[in-house]
Amino acid sequence: MQIIIAEESGFCYGVKRALELVDEYLKKGLKFDTLGPLIHNPFVVEELKSKGVNPIDKLEETDKKYVMIRTHGVPPEVYRRAQELGITLLDATCPFVSRAQEAARKLSEEGYIVVVVGKRDHPEVLGILGNVRGKAYVVCEPEEIRSLNLKGKRVGFVCQTTFRHDVFARCVTEALKVVAEIKIINTRCHTTERRQNSVLKIADETDLTIIIGGRNSSNTKRLYELASMKGRAYHIESPDELKEEWFENAEKVGIAAGASTPDWLVEKTVEKIKSFERRS
């Protein structure tokens, strides 16, 4: 059995950077928590806890002087609230997300009605929305555009960094039927695109694909969706979930990992699959 790992797989730039910042601050002797789980992977979150870095839901919950903002970013009011509470924020917002926040702010300052294409309750989307100074909407499918009153309006579009290109484009297409003007700042992260193409490629070349990543990770779920379109695919959070029968008669197995999945989880997954082979 041949195991092929997707070319673009595992930690993305923003996640790597966030974890490097954690190490850097810990080395400096800083004690801090993270506002929400730092990244969408339970193993990484557990590892951080063991180092004294705990996820909190609200700034008020911490007993430390420092709190880290995770890759998804936060709305501006969190920065204001931190100041009121005397908490120093350590900002691990992914630079691509910061760019999306700035884009939304700029569009609203230029007088555009802002449409954020993304998941309504995703923390990144809430952070982007918080930066809009005028009217704003969140849509996650083209049909929703029709119910907004955009006829003859000037509309500014941004996109959740990891959102689907095709849905983003279809939302723009729908708006184009009625609006006077559209300005789109392309806030999709290019890694996402490459990662998704990479999964499609290995799913095409193999008999089944294993997608590794947190159950609450949007980008991992999307990788699973794409792989399923091409053939048999399984989404696991941990190698323990692998089942021997999945690999019966399989000659080629593809593996891809979400943007929050550490390399060691990929390695353990490969080992486990190989152990099935030895047994058979």
Next chain:
Amino acid sequence: MQIIIAEESGFCYGVKRALELVDEYLKKGLKFDTLGPLIHNPFVVEELKSKGVNPIDKLEETDKKYVMIRTHGVPPEVYRRAQELGITLLDATCPFVSRAQEAARKLSEEGYIVVVVGKRDHPEVLGILGNVRGKAYVVCEPEEIRSLNLKGKRVGFVCQTTFRHDVFARCVTEALKVVAEIKIINTRCHTTERRQNSVLKIADETDLTIIIGGRNSSNTKRLYELASMKGRAYHIESPDELKEEWFENAEKVGIAAGASTPDWLVEKTVEKIKSFERRS
């Protein structure tokens, strides 16, 4: 046999306005030619010739002091050339086309690379292009976007006023994959949309559709394409082209006319179809 005429059919706003301007200037006693045929309909052009208004290819060809700019508009150099020649231009450019020209100029002034979605050699497109002060491209299908070097660029989009919405949207979608920013000024004329929907509707309700309009009229050709998608359709320039056998066993006949087709041509077409019925 029932004959249904499409709700939105015949002369559009820009064409009506141009012909009213002709009458107005003739009443004032002005003698003038038109730069190119005033509208894309041979009968109307012949009628104008009988009034002494001749289509010319170049400003240099006229022996008159006045020349009319037709609905499609012209690039700015024509205005300059007219001044050099001492010719006064009578401007019948469709206001929707003027808006598209201004949009292209504005986008290029704002530093965008301008992409005009439309037919490369269409006079309207050449007029729009002439207003761009920086880099510009014309594309008529999404595949062409890929061959342009737009990666990471700021791209401004405008559209030939009568072009297909779906193609325009697909060009934007294609660009969205690579560009940093897109600004779209929606220069499509709403009449075009309504006219096209109107044809789809009657083509759906009838056994065959007759599309009346000039062979060189883009918008008429598009109406024919749309009607053909729904069932049997014929494109005629004149009622003389109608064939009796088309109407055998037809219970309902739809009629739609291009934006440059005068009402009397529609009336003559209806009369001719009715004469087939009387004979049978």
